[in-house]
Amino acid sequence: MNASNETKSENPVISLCDVSKWYGDFQALKDINLEINLKEKIVICGPSGSGKSTLIRCLNRLEAHQEGKIHISGIELHETMKDVDIIRRDIGMVFQNFNLFPHLTVLENCMAGPNWVRGIDKKEAEKRAVAMLEQVKIPEQADKYPDQLSGGQQQRVAIARSLCMQPKVMLFDEPTSALDPEMVSEVLDTMVELANSGMTMICVTHEMGFARQVADRIIFMADGEIVEQNTPDEFFNNPKSDRTKTFLDQILI
């Protein structure tokens, strides 16, 4: 995996080709084509039910797509693959509801992946966990349990937990939607810092300020399709489709 790092920087780290997904009769994704390069920051937005979350949940195969091809670092995701967990180790994911492990302390949450999955010994895993907690600026909470923390702190722990696996790509599924308003900025600040450090990021979010600040590309989805994708400047100042204009009118009051 390490050797392939260099060569992959030219090829897209994630590529989707004609990807479709159905829930029963309802088509959630329609012929999605997308390529994401290493170090790129993508923001995906769109009205609810447009398939944004489904799309990024397909990227680490928490959801299965039925048609088309998804390649991660050149490896295709498909239903009979044996080692999907090897790919998942390299893709961090941050959820809307944090999904921290409530029976483990903050530190143990962060050590779990490296220690149990990657087989890194405890001391090394702890060192890494402490470093990541410092990066998200809550090293002092290491020995607390998740439910003793505020929502914003929990989400930062969730980010640190993912980073401890040293992923190549980070997926964010509406990371600030479940937070009280005053806690949104602390999480966004952490994400901006992460973006500045060169992490490849794909974020489903409605935080347009964040999108403007860090995104290389904004993807607008509606009804399971990619309607428009562009640089932030073009996207906000010169939206092409009517659906994008309507959406922007509603969201940027």
Added chain:
Amino acid sequence: MFVDTVIEDKSLHKPAFLLGLSIAVLAFFFAFNFTNTIFGEFLSPVIGNPQESGFFGRLVVSFVLAIIFVLNLLLISFAKLKIQILIVWIELFFLFLAFAYSFDLELAYIFIGEPSKIWLMISKGLFTTIYISAVSIAIATAIAIVGAIAKLSNNGFAYAIASFYTSLFRGLPLLLQIYLIYMGLPQLGFMIDAIPSGIAALSLCYGAYMTEIFRAGIQSIPKGQWEASRALGFKFGLILRKIILPQSIPIIVPPTGNQFIAMLKDSSLVSVLGIWELMFMAKKIGSKDFNNLEMLLTAAMIYWALTIILEIIQARIERKYQQKA
């Protein structure tokens, strides 16, 4: 449960309620004529020979009983909650003793003999009961974990076997299972002793109930825990061991404790196989001298004491997990 913060007047302290209650209690005691019991004897200075006291005797006895009962309630109602609970427990216990006393038992019977009968019950019967229950509980827990995973899996064979198993062993009376295993397996050529077949029947039966408890416990953990673990690259076994089971233990412990207590008592059913556990010994020893009730009562008290110990342990474990949560 949420107790409301508004303190209501105690209904016992309202005269109308008290009067109504007294009349109802009086009517109750009057309806169940207590004249010919020990209470009638106590009141014989007033009513004369209870047998001949007739309506007057019956009225006096029920009146005295009603007064004692209502006064008792009224006095207890002034005590603090903990003391109330203690007093009521003690009173009910003495009522139970009085019930047993009315059998006209020969209590010394259980202490005579060499070794004494109560010592035989404890050293042999109690030991066997605990041994059988403990082994069965351990096996049932192992069955339950496997069964629960099988019931939650997508594997058709695993699901079919597990659901057939729980359906069968929850559907047959335990006593019937004991006979089926003890008498059925030898037909297949497996000779099986009484104790192993008793343990097999208890573990299989309670394993089936506990499978459902464990399944519900595992299912009650939010889907997000699975997703987060999967997203970190955990494999199934690791998720179950490190993430899901530790979180479901606080949910599983209370109903499992109930199953343990129930199993301890149901182990008495294996007495039909001639295993020398509490129930069997009580019947065997007692019937020899026609002192059945003495021995059955002894067994009853031992079972009761055991379950009280188990309940205390269960409460301790629950409290420990509540503190953590």
